[in-house]
Each structure stands twice: as structure tokens, then as C-alpha cells.
Amino acid sequence: MGANRKLWIALLATLSMVLVACGGGQTSPTGTTGVLVWDKSFDIKTLDPGRANEVTGYAVIKALYDTLLTFRGSDLSKPAPLLAQSYDVSSDAMTFTFHLRTDAKFADGKPVTAADAAFSFMRLKNIQGIPSFRMNGLTATATDAETLTITSTTPNPAVPALITGPSFAVLEAAVVKAHGGTDGPDAKTADTAQSFLDSQSAGSGPYVLDSFDVTSRISIKANPHYWGSPKPGYAQIILRNVPPEAQVLNVQKGESQLAIDLSPDQVANIDTSHTNVLQTPSITVFFLFATESPSVSKVASNPDFQQAVRLGLDYSGILGLVGKGAVQSAGVMPIQLPGHLDAAASPKRDLAGAKAALAKSGLSNPSVTLEYATDFTINGVSFATLAQKIQSDLKEVGITVTLTPGPLTTTLANWRAGKEQLGLWTTTGLPDPSQALIFCPGGVESLRADWKIGMNAALDNKCTQAATAVGDSQRAAAYVAMQQELNQEGPYFPLFQPAQVLISAKTVTNLSYSPGWLVDLATIGHS
Amino acid sequence: MRPSGTAKELKARRGGGANWGLIRFALRRLLALVLLAVGITLIAFFLSHLVPGDPVSVALGEQASVDPVARAAFIHRYGLDKPVPEQYVIYMQHLLHGDLGNSIQSGRPVAQDLSVAIPATLEVALVAVTITVVVGIGMGLGAALRKDSWLDQVLRIASLAGVSVPTFWLALVAYYVFFFKLGWSPSGGRLDPALNPPVHVTGLYTVDALLAGNLPLALNAVSHLILPATVLAAYTVSFVARFTRSSVLEVLEADYILAARAKGLPERTVIFNYVLRAALVPIITLVGLAFGSLLSGTVLVETIFSWPGVGQYAYRASTSLDLNAIMGVSLFVAIAYVTVNFVVDLLYGVVDPRIRVE
Numbered sequence: 001m002g003a004n005r006k007l008w009i010a011l012l013a014t015l016s017m018v019l020v021a022c023g024g025g026q027t028s029p030t031g032t033t034g035v036l037v038w039d040k041s042f043d044i045k046t047l048d049p050g051r052a053n054e055v056t057g058y059a060v061i062k063a064l065y066d067t068l069l070t071f072r073g074s075d076l077s078k079p080a081p082l083l084a085q086s087y088d089v090s091s092d093a094m095t096f097t098f099h100l101r102t103d104a105k106f107a108d109g110k111p112v113t114a115a116d117a118a119f120s121f122m123r124l125k126n127i128q129g130i131p132s133f134r135m136n137g138l139t140a141t142a143t144d145a146e147t148l149t150i151t152s153t154t155p156n157p158a159v160p161a162l163i164t165g166p167s168f169a170v171l172e173a174a175v176v177k178a179h180g181g182t183d184g185p186d187a188k189t190a191d192t193a194q195s196f197l198d199s200q201s202a203g204s205g206p207y208v209l210d211s212f213d214v215t216s217r218i219s220i221k222a223n224p225h226y227w228g229s230p231k232p233g234y235a236q237i238i239l240r241n242v243p244p245e246a247q248v249l250n251v252q253k254g255e256s257q258l259a260i261d262l263s264p265d266q267v268a269n270i271d272t273s274h275t276n277v278l279q280t281p282s283i284t285v286f287f288l289f290a291t292e293s294p295s296v297s298k299v300a301s302n303p304d305f306q307q308a309v310r311l312g313l314d315y316s317g318i319l320g321l322v323g324k325g326a327v328q329s330a331g332v333m334p335i336q337l338p339g340h341l342d343a344a345a346s347p348k349r350d351l352a353g354a355k356a357a358l359a360k361s362g363l364s365n366p367s368v369t370l371e372y373a374t375d376f377t378i379n380g381v382s383f384a385t386l387a388q389k390i391q392s393d394l395k396e397v398g399i400t401v402t403l404t405p406g407p408l409t410t411t412l413a414n415w416r417a418g419k420e421q422l423g424l425w426t427t428t429g430l431p432d433p434s435q436a437l438i439f440c441p442g443g444v445e446s447l448r449a450d451w452k453i454g455m456n457a458a459l460d461n462k463c464t465q466a467a468t469a470v471g472d473s474q475r476a477a478a479y480v481a482m483q484q485e486l487n488q489e490g491p492y493f494p495l496f497q498p499a500q501v502l503i504s505a506k507t508v509t510n511l512s513y514s515p516g517w518l519v520d521l522a523t524i525g526h527s
Numbered sequence: 528m529r530p531s532g533t534a535k536e537l538k539a540r541r542g543g544g545a546n547w548g549l550i551r552f553a554l555r556r557l558l559a560l561v562l563l564a565v566g567i568t569l570i571a572f573f574l575s576h577l578v579p580g581d582p583v584s585v586a587l588g589e590q591a592s593v594d595p596v597a598r599a600a601f602i603h604r605y606g607l608d609k610p611v612p613e614q615y616v617i618y619m620q621h622l623l624h625g626d627l628g629n630s631i632q633s634g635r636p637v638a639q640d641l642s643v644a645i646p647a648t649l650e651v652a653l654v655a656v657t658i659t660v661v662v663g664i665g666m667g668l669g670a671a672l673r674k675d676s677w678l679d680q681v682l683r684i685a686s687l688a689g690v691s692v693p694t695f696w697l698a699l700v701a702y703y704v705f706f707f708k709l710g711w712s713p714s715g716g717r718l719d720p721a722l723n724p725p726v727h728v729t730g731l732y733t734v735d736a737l738l739a740g741n742l743p744l745a746l747n748a749v750s751h752l753i754l755p756a757t758v759l760a761a762y763t764v765s766f767v768a769r770f771t772r773s774s775v776l777e778v779l780e781a782d783y784i785l786a787a788r789a790k791g792l793p794e795r796t797v798i799f800n801y802v803l804r805a806a807l808v809p810i811i812t813l814v815g816l817a818f819g820s821l822l823s824g825t826v827l828v829e830t831i832f833s834w835p836g837v838g839q840y841a842y843r844a845s846t847s848l849d850l851n852a853i854m855g856v857s858l859f860v861a862i863a864y865v866t867v868n869f870v871v872d873l874l875y876g877v878v879d880p881r882i883r884v885e
Contacts, residue, residue, distance in 0.1 A: 246832075
């Protein structure tokens with residue numbers, strides 16, 4: 001019995017030592033060996049550029065594949081060259097000609113040609129995956145080995161910005177075709193390349209896919225033959241699916257070097273001697289809207305009531321709730337885009353004006369419902385907290401707001417069906433001013449508020465001018481005019497852009513927020 | 528001592544009729560499992576459709592969901608354009624062929640998703656239930672044998688605390704203390720970030736790593752298991768300890784224990800062969816229920832420890848109205864509970880021969 005006991009003790013002691021040795025007691029090997037560990041709360045289904053439609057996938061795809069044009073950092077003023085060294089736009093904004101550079105090569109050493117780009121774009125269109133709508137009305141053709149032409153059935157000045165996105169990644173056509181890929185009209189059923197592209201990349205980007213587990217981990221490795229500059233900053237980048245609560249601890253502990261799903265509150269007391277904290281406005285805009293449909297609410301659709309809401313909201317108080325790095329929105333367009341309204345144009349609270357507008361409305365003890373989603377947050381901002389603040393602000397005006405929280409699936413359904421009296425939502429999307437057109441009468445957002453073309457002729461006209469303007473300055477001016485009118489007449493109350501928080505180890509360099517794909521892994525490096 | 532009872536009972540005790548009885552018992556359970564599975568699919572399917580919501584918008588995202596072509600293609604792909612009863616019939620036809628359908632969330636077959644999530648949960652649940660059995664029964668036994676001593680008081684307070692503390696809070700605190708402050712535990716996930724998972728055989732990383740002959744990888748997987756399993760076990764250990772204490776105390780007062788001691792049997796034999804064995808029946812029930820509960824996943828603990836298990840998968844499925852995934856998880860949970868209960872029933876017979884006879 002004594003021998004048995006000794007054996008057990010020896011076994012337990014050995015096990016304990018081994019576990020401690022292979023457990024957290026070891027320091028992270030990553031920071032000094034050229035490996036970047038990025039903690040991210042995963043939203044990813046695939047790494048097939050033609051099918052991916054989630055932000056996590058976007059970030060990885062942008063590192064594996066090059067696009068014709070790109071945006072550098074958070075500068076969305078004008079697309080920068082990448083595979084295309086220049087491009088021309090026809091005067092009617094219906095034909096776009098891209099001139100490709102001749103020295104770009106795929107990871108296997110083969111040259112990148114216009115035919116590869118045309119194949120990639122037409123595959124995106126014809127497989128009818130979720131992001132295929134981006135090719136609506138567009139056709140891509142390779143004129144020669146270095147020239148790609150995109151034609152649009154309608155004037156579409158947004159095309160150069162559009163093709164910066166990961167959906168427009170250029171794939172090596174021969175490789176993808178060899179693994180079941182096709183860009184033909186029957187690609188919806190004939191293309192079977194997704195599983196290959198989830199296991200191996202076929203791009204010309206600075207990294208190549210090493211391994212991909214949709215639920216827990218993605219590993220990419222430096223492309224030793226990368227044609228561009230800068231060269232890959234890390235030998236390996238590993239993305240781990242980690243909740244925000246653990247991300248803060250992991251970066252501070254040195255287990256990971258980058259985290260991005262955090263709220264300003266979570267990093268308020270972080271030790272910045274070992275960690276960089278970047279807080280910058282996200283591209284997302286939070287807004288409140290009121291229905292224009294009397295059948296949904298006679299109160300909310302009253303123009304004077306809407307003016308009372310516009311003047312009654314405590315914008316600075318709301319901004320105070322959402323933390324450092326957030327900015328008040330002057331219009332529906334985020335400040336990163338050309339054509340946004342200056343901060344000076346931001347609405348301010350005017351309680352007396354709000355009460356006067358309410359009195360003018362003729363409504364007695366007005367009461368409305370405000371719907372919002374309870375089961376998700378964006379940039380750490382809780383919709384419930386915002387809704388309570390709005391309820392409190394409007395109560396001071398004399399408006400009773402009944403809060404109607406619900407799960408996202410339910411509130412989305414009501415929103416899309418145009419059933420909400422007041423709704424609290426966000427907008428984000430294409431990194432181009434044209435994104436704001438969804439708020440014009442008849443636009444996607446406006447239809448949810450039952451705001452149709454013909455209800456405001458002046459605004460209809462300004463929206464048309466913005467949609468068809470060609471040239472950077474002309475477009476920006478048209479969108480400014482459109483939003484000014486929208487702020488006066490529309491049923492929308494833009495609130496703020498929340499803070500996008502990035503924390504990283506001090507060793508990480510060239511880190512900036514990329515609105516379209518969170519982080520440009522292709523350009524970050526380490527010291 | 529001369530054995531008592533009828534010839535049939537005596538034969539049963541010797542095992543003569545036990546095999547046939549066991550087969551009948553297993554068949555009855557299997558039939559119940561099939562009926563339960565059908566019932567579960569029926570309830571889960573129609574309840575999911577009663578929930579007002581728009582899974583298409585959630586799945587497609589804001590931009591794509593407003594594109595009519597993208598919406599139509601998605602709806603057609605997942606059969607959402609068909610009447611609900613027809614959708615159910617189609618689902619059941621596929622299910623009979625082992626096809627659980629595709630997940631809206633992941634875009635992959637649900638069976639494939641579950642083949643990753645279930646082993647992840649199973650691995651941590653097995654460790655948690657092992658801790659539960661060893662520590663829980665040990666604590667309860669120790670407290671009962673030293674009733675009203677300081678040890679009993681300490682163990683009672685500890686078990687009360689374990690039952691009272693919310694598991695997600697304990698998970699956060701444990702992660703902060705043992706990973707961030709003390710550095711004794713690795714960060715979340717099933718392996719260190721730089722390590723690639725072993726080749727999938729069972730899905731249990733420890734087992735697969737050993738099968739691949741990679742001992743360091745297996746040990747790394749074990750090191751990642753300990754903290755989440757311990758947190759999960761904190762609650763069940765406390766319950767089992769309390770049950771064991773009361774159950775053992777009850778048995779200790781039985782006449783046959785007094786007789787065993789009077790006969791001069793060693794105390795160890797009395798405790799382990801007479802007391803604990805008799806006290807085990809309610810404890811087995813409790814451990815079985817705890818294991819079933821652990822298998823169905825614990826969302827918050829899995830989230831905090833970045834553990835890609837059934838709980839996280841079920842949560843994502845329910846918040847996005849991912850019907851096929853909801854059905855797949857429901858079926859798994861039902862099967863897990865029935866299987867665990869079946870094993871528990873078998874164990875009754877092992878620890879108490881009277882139950883075998885009945």
C-alpha cells in the first residue's frame with residue numbers, strides 16, 4: 001500500500017510539473033519570433049472572396065489577395081493604386097478602364113493579368129453568393145493582358161471605391177479553375193472552388209493561407225515571393241476567436257499582440273506603458289428615425305413632431321455615454337468619406353424650440369414606441385442604454401416614449417417591414433459617398449420609414465445630382481447639399497459614430513484602422 | 528449466510544437472466560430515444576418558426592439583404608420559400624439519411640459543425656465530470672465521516688459557496704487570477720496559438736494528439752482543459768458533495784453498518800464496500816444529470832475561455848434563427864440526455880444488485 005501511495009504521489013507531482021511547464025507559465029513565444037497573434041471575436045464563414053461577407057474574413061482576404069485599387073489606412077478620400085497603377089473614368093461614369101502593373105505576381109510566381117481580374121469579378125457576379133450584389137449592373141472584360149474594362153449599365157461613380165473591397169480580390173484564374181472554379185453564367189451551381197479556397201489561397205497578397213478553422217483559428221504565413229512593398233511584416237499571423245473580455249487581458253499579458261473588439265470603457269484603465277491604444281471614430285453611424293407612415297403612427301409621422309425630436313435630443317449627452325473616440329454625426333455620412341458634413345453643422349439641443357415644435361404639431365400628450373435590438377452591441381455601444389437616454393431626453397420635451405426591446409431577428413424583421421414608429425439603428429457599408437443614397441426618398445433605408453420618391457421634390461433632385469455627379473469635388477459638393485436638405489426635411493436623426501478601439505503590443509507598427517476591413521494586415525509590421 | 532429469494536431471483540443474481548433483461552431494457556430505451564428525437568424535431572421546428580424574425584437579414588447582412596436577387600437565392604437555397612409543414616417533411620427525409628442540413632450561420636453542413644463542437648464540449652465535460660466525481664464524492668465522504676468537525680464545517684461552506692457563485696463570474700475571475708495575475712494557466716482556446724490542432728480522429732485534442740504520437744501537444748491540450756473544466760466542475764462538485772454527505776450519513780446509521788463494524792471488518796472496507804456503495808445510487812443520478820447538462824454546453828464559460836463548443840454554437844444558432852443548427856443541437860442534447868440516463872440506469876445495477884433483480 002505504501003508503494004502504491006508513493007507511486008500516486010510521484011505521478012501527480014510529475015503531471016503537475018508538466019502541466020505548469022506547458023501551461024501559462026511559459027511566456028508567449030510570439031512577440032519576438034515574428035508571429036502576430038490577433039484576438040478577434042469571429043464572424044466568418046469562408047475565405048472565398050466571392051462568397052465572404054463578414055468583417056473577419058475581409059481582413060484576412062485583404063492580406064491574402066490584392067485588389068486593383070485600395071485604401072491606405074483610414075483615408076477614404078481617394079482609392080490608391082495597387083494591382084492597377086492607374087485608371088480612367090468615362091464622362092458618363094459608365095466605363096472604367098484599369099491599367100495593371102506588369103510586375104505583380106501570384107504566390108506561385110505566375111504574373112497577375114487582366115484576365116485573372118476579369119475572371120475573379122465575373123465569378124463574383126455569377127456564383128450569386130451573398131456579396132455578388134456588388135457586381136449588379138457591372139461587367140468586367142480583359143481588353144489585353146494589362147487592361148481591364150468594367151462597364152456599368154447605369155452611371156456609377158462608386159466603382160473605383162467599390163473594387164477596393166475584398167470581394168474584388170484578384171484570384172489566380174488557372175488555379176481556381178483547376179479546383180472547380182468558374183466564372184460562367186452557370187457558376188451558381190457549377191463553381192465548387194469554395195472548399196479549395198478555404199484550405200489554400202490563390203492570390204498575390206503578402207500572405208498565404210496556412211490553416212483555417214472557421215470556429216477558432218486562422219493562420220496565414222508570409223508570402224516569400226511577394227512582389228509589392230512593404231514586404232510582409234510578420235512571418236506568421238494567427239487570428240484567434242476570443243471574446244472581448246479576454247482580449248484585453250491577453251494583449252496586456254503578451255499572449256496576443258492585437259485586439260479590436262473592445263469598447264472605450266474596457267481600455268479606459270489599461271496600462272499604456274506596454275500597450276498602444278488607438279481610439280478613432282468608426283465608420284458606423286448610429287441614427288434614430290421616425291416613420292413617415294400615418295398608418296404606422298400618426299404621431300411619429302407628424303413633421304412638427306419630428307422637428308421636436310430633432311431639437312429635443314441631447315446630442316452631447318448621448319456622445320458622453322459612448323466613450324472617448326466617438327464623434328457626433330452631423331449627417332448620415334461618416335466623417336471618413338468625402339462629402340460629409342462639417343462638425344459645425346451638427347445639430348444641437350434646443351429644448352425650448354423642441355417644445356414649440358411639439359406645440360405646433362397639435363398633438364396632445366404624444367406617445368410613441370421605440371424599437372431596438374438587445375442582443376448585440378456595436379463597438380461596445382449598448383442600444384438599450386441609448387434608448388433609455390432618448391426616452392429621458394424626449395420626456396423633457398413632453399413626449400412619452402415606450403421602449404420596445406427585442407432580439408435582433410425580430411427587430412430587423414419589423415424594421416425591414418416598415419413597422420417601427422421610432423427605430424434605433426446603424427448604417428455602414430461601401431466606403432464611398434454613394435452609400436448615403438440609401439437615405440434618399442425611395443432608398444433602402446427610407447422605404448423602411450415609408451419615405452418615397454415624390455414626397456419631397458427638392459430632395460429628390462439633390463439626391464439625383466449626388467448620384468450622378470462625376471469628379472471628386474463635384475461629388476463631394478453634391479453630397480453635402482443633399483445631406484443638408486436631408487437634415488432639414490428627412491425623418492432621420494443622425495447621432496454619432498462610435499469609437500473604434502484597437503489595442504496592440506508596443507512592438508506592432510504601422511497599425512491603423514481600415515474602415516472597410518478593420519486592419520490592413522498587409523502593411524503592419526513589428527519593431 | 529444463506530442467500531434468500533426465489534429461484535428466478537437467484538438466477539437473476541447469478542446473471543442468468545440479466546443479459547436478456549438488459550437487451551430488452553436497451554431496446555426500450557432505444558425506442559424511447561427515437562420517439563424523443565422525433566418529438567424534439569417537431570417541437571423545435573415549429574417553435575422556431577413561431578418566433579417572429581427575419582433570419583435572411585441576419586444572415587446576409589445589411590447590404591446584401593436588401594438585394595432582391597441575393598435574398599431570393601438565399602431563401603431558395605435554404606428552402607425557406609416552402610410551407611412550414613413541407614419544410615419539416617423535407618428536413619425529416621434528409622435526417623433519415625443522416626443529413627442535418629446546412630447552417631445559415633456557418634454556411635457548412637450542421638453535421639460538420641457539430642463534429643467540431645461536440646468533441647470540444649465532450650472533452651471539457653469529461654474532465655469536469657471526473658473532477659466532480661473525485662472531488663465531490665471525496666468532499667462529501669470526508670464531511671460525513673467527520674460530521675460536525677471543523678473539516679465538515681469548512682467543506683459545507685465551500686460547497687455552499689460553489690453552488691451560490693454564478694459560473695460565468697467564476698470563469699471571469701479564474702481567468703483573471705490564474706492566467707493574467709499568476710500565469711499558471713494558459714490563455715483561452717484549446718491549444719496555444721502557435722500550435723496547429725492534431726489530425727481529426729475523435730475531435731478530442733488530447734486523444735488525437737496521443738494517437739498522432741505527439742505527447743507535447745497532448746499535454747498542451749490538457750493544460751488548456753484544466754481551468755475551464757475546474758470552473759465548470761465548481762458547481763457540480765458542490766452539489767455532489769452535499770448529496771454525498773447526506774447520503775453517507777443516512778447509510779452510516781444503518782444496522783448492517785453497525786453489524787459490519789461489530790464483525791471486525793477493517794474501516795476502509797466498511798466505508799468503501801458497504802457505506803459508499805450503498806450511498807452511490809442518488810449520487811450517480813446527480814452526476815448523470817450534471818454530465819448531461821455539461822454536454823449541452825455552457826455558453827458563458829465557453830465564451831470566456833474561447834472554447835468552440837456546443838454552447839457557443841447553440842447561442843449563435845438561436846440568435847440568428849439558424850433553424851438547421853438549432854435542430855441539430857436540440858437532437859444532440861436529447862440524445863446526450865437519453866444516453867447518459869441509460870448509462871446511469873446500467874450503473875444502478877452495478878452498484879446495487881437489488882435493482883438488477885427488479
